[in-house]
Amino acid sequence: MGNRTLSIDDRVYDYLLSVSLKESDLLAQLRMETAGIEFSEMQIAPEQGQFMAMLVKLMGARRALEIGTFTGYSSVVIATALPEDGELVCCDDSEEWTSMARKYWQQAGLEDRINFKLGDASKTLQAMIDEGREGTFDFIFIDADKQNYPLYYELSLKLLRAGGLIAVDNTLWSGDVADPGNDEPGTRAIRRFNEMLKQDQRVEISLVTIGDGLTLVYKPGN
Numbered sequence: 001m002g003n004r005t006l007s008i009d010d011r012v013y014d015y016l017l018s019v020s021l022k023e024s025d026l027l028a029q030l031r032m033e034t035a036g037i038e039f040s041e042m043q044i045a046p047e048q049g050q051f052m053a054m055l056v057k058l059m060g061a062r063r064a065l066e067i068g069t070f071t072g073y074s075s076v077v078i079a080t081a082l083p084e085d086g087e088l089v090c091c092d093d094s095e096e097w098t099s100m101a102r103k104y105w106q107q108a109g110l111e112d113r114i115n116f117k118l119g120d121a122s123k124t125l126q127a128m129i130d131e132g133r134e135g136t137f138d139f140i141f142i143d144a145d146k147q148n149y150p151l152y153y154e155l156s157l158k159l160l161r162a163g164g165l166i167a168v169d170n171t172l173w174s175g176d177v178a179d180p181g182n183d184e185p186g187t188r189a190i191r192r193f194n195e196m197l198k199q200d201q202r203v204e205i206s207l208v209t210i211g212d213g214l215t216l217v218y219k220p221g222n
Contacts, residue, residue, distance in 0.1 A: 045210070
C-alpha cells in the first residue's frame with residue numbers, strides 16, 4: 001500500500017483494461033483503423049475516452065467543444081455521452097483525418113449532435129465568442145498543436161460556463177516534460193503550459209495520470 005500514484009507496467013495496464021474497459025465494437029473498429037495510418041499515436045487511449053465520457057455524463061453536459069478531432073475517437077465518445085438534443089462542436093484543420101471521423105459519426109448516428117468546423121481552431125473559437133457564445137459550453141477537450149495550447153486555453157475559458165470543465169490532453173508528454181535534458185519544441189511547449197496552469201488563480205486543476213496525462217481544469221462559479 002502506498003500514498004502515491006501507482007506506476008503502470010504492461011501487466012497492470014492489460015489488467016486495467018480487462019476489468020474496466022467497456023468499448024463498443026464501433027470504437028474498437030475506429031481505433032484499429034486509425035492504428036494503420038501515419039501519426040496513429042495521436043489517438044487517445046480507450047480508457048481515457050471512457051473516463052471523459054463519464055465526466056460528461058456526471059456533469060449533465062449539453063454543450064461540448066473539441067479542439068483537435070483527428071480521426072474521431074474522442075468526438076464519438078463525447079457526443080455519445082451527450083443527450084439527444086446536445087451539441088458537440090469539433091474543430092480541426094485536416095480534411096483527410098476528419099474524413100474518417102465523419103464516417104464514424106454517421107455510423108454511430110451522431111451527425112445531428114456534431115457541428116464540425118474545418119479550419120484554424122483559434123479563428124473558429126474567436127468567431128463563436130463574437131457570435132455571443134461566451135460562457136455557454138459545459139465541457140471542452142483540447143488536443144491539438146501544443147504550441148497553441150495557451151491560446152486555445154484562453155479562448156476556451158471564455159467559452160466555458162462557470163462550473164464547467166476543460167480537459168487538456170498530453171500534459172505528461174510521454175514523461176519527457178520531467179526530463180531536464182529534453183529541450184524539444186513540443187516538450188518545452190507543454191512544460192510552459194503546465195506551469196501557466198499551475199499559476200492560474202482563476203481555475204482549479206488536477207493532472208490525471210491517464211493516457212498521456214489529462215489535466216482537468218474547473219472554472220469556479222455559480
